Amino acid sequence: MTSPxxxxxxxxxxxxxxxxxxxxxxxxxxxxxxxGFGWTLVDRLWLDAGGALTRVDDxxxxxxxxxxxxxxxxxxVELEFELGEVRAIAPLSAFLARWLPRLPTTSSVVxxxxxxxxxxxxxxxxxxxxxxxYGRGPVDSWLDHAPDHDRLRLVAAAxxxxxxxxxxxxxx
Amino acid sequence: xxxxxxxASMMMPxxxxxxxxxxxxxAARHGELHRQRSSYRAQYxxxxxxKSATGRSYGGSSGTxxxxxRSRGGSRFGGRASATPRVVLVA
Numbered sequence: 001m002t003s004p005x006x007x008x009x010x011x012x013x014x015x016x017x018x019x020x021x022x023x024x025x026x027x028x029x030x031x032x033x034x035x036g037f038g039w040t041l042v043d044r045l046w047l048d049a050g051g052a053l054t055r056v057d058d059x060x061x062x063x064x065x066x067x068x069x070x071x072x073x074x075x076x077v078e079l080e081f082e083l084g085e086v087r088a089i090a091p092l093s094a095f096l097a098r099w100l101p102r103l104p105t106t107s108s109v110v111x112x113x114x115x116x117x118x119x120x121x122x123x124x125x126x127x128x129x130x131x132x133x134y135g136r137g138p139v140d141s142w143l144d145h146a147p148d149h150d151r152l153r154l155v156a157a158a159x160x161x162x163x164x165x166x167x168x169x170x171x172x
Numbered sequence: 173x174x175x176x177x178x179x180a181s182m183m184m185p186x187x188x189x190x191x192x193x194x195x196x197x198x199a200a201r202h203g204e205l206h207r208q209r210s211s212y213r214a215q216y217x218x219x220x221x222x223k224s225a226t227g228r229s230y231g232g233s234s235g236t237x238x239x240x241x242r243s244r245g246g247s248r249f250g251g252r253a254s255a256t257p258r259v260v261l262v263a
Contacts, residue, residue: 007261022247034247068251080251081261087254090261098263114250141246153243 003086007098010081010088013038017152020063021112021141030140035082037063039103045110045152047133047160048142053153054160056133058107062099064092065113072117079113093124100126108132112154114139123163132163 004010015038018024022034040061047054067089070078079095081088092113100109109127111134118136123129135156144151154160197205 003259005259005262007263010261023244025244027245028243029245030248031245032248032250033252034249035252036247063249065249065251068254070251082256083259085256086259087251087256088259088261090263094261094263112249114248116250139249141249143244143246145242145244 003083004088007090007095010099011083012099015040015063017042017061018143020061021143021152021154023141023143023152030142035065037065037081039063041104041106042152045154047110047135048153048155049135049159050155050157054133056108056110059110060103060106060108061110061112062103063112064095066116068116070116073119074117075119075122077113077115077117077119077121092121096124096132097126100124106130110154111135112139112141115156118158120161121163123165127163133160134163135160 067078067080077092109132137158142153
């Protein structure tokens with residue numbers, strides 16, 4: 001299999017939410033070696049900023065991975081895609097410009113993505129005004145069991161933020 | 173005296189044991205015993221939740237319950253330090 005050379009050639013596919021977020025196995029800790037990526041649609045999920053919860057409905061969730069040895073950028077994140085024998089690298093901004101227009105339109109977009117250098121992300125033009133949520137620092141997925149339903153939760157202990165437009169300050 | 177007589181008669185060729193059929197519990201009796209024991213345990217549950225001196229339970233209802241975990245851990249969306257070759261994707 002030849003590895004892709006362009007962003008458009010990435011095998012970035014839709015997957016079931018639990019599978020995409022690495023939640024199919026019963027475990028009490030977070031798997032830090034997970035390398036799966038793709039997108040999914042959820043009716044509801046919760047963004048957890050170390051205890052403070054924000055509810056997000058009708059979301060397109062993009063599961064991505066920040067490069068562990070990526071450059072420290074103030075307004076971007078270097079992504080890494082494990083593709084068998086190679087690691088494909090690309091900036092998040094370029095990825096969103098290429099892929100967001102191809103994906104379903106929802107009320108909001110959530111990036112399940114670590115942000116190791118605490119970059120402040122600008123709103124991508126391809127989001128067309130929809131809120132784009134991203135975390136700072138490590139981002140982990142959790143599934144909370146409740147008697148009547150299960151709850152998807154993404155944790156970013158350093159906080160969740162909405163990507164800001166150039167003319168507006170970043171929402172808290 | 174009596175014991176000696178019994179042992180001596182066992183050695184005789186004409187000896188016939190009193191019980192020739194092995195005893196087995198019938199299926200009906202087995203079910204009856206099971207019901208009786210279950211009923212008794214249900215009536216006196218405390219007697220079957222043994223605790224050690226440290227308070228740990230062994231058996232009984234309090235020792236066999238297992239509550240499911242409240243939350244299931246998922247994944248972290250960071251990369252891994254790796255020597256795998258890097259390819260930079262073009263837009």
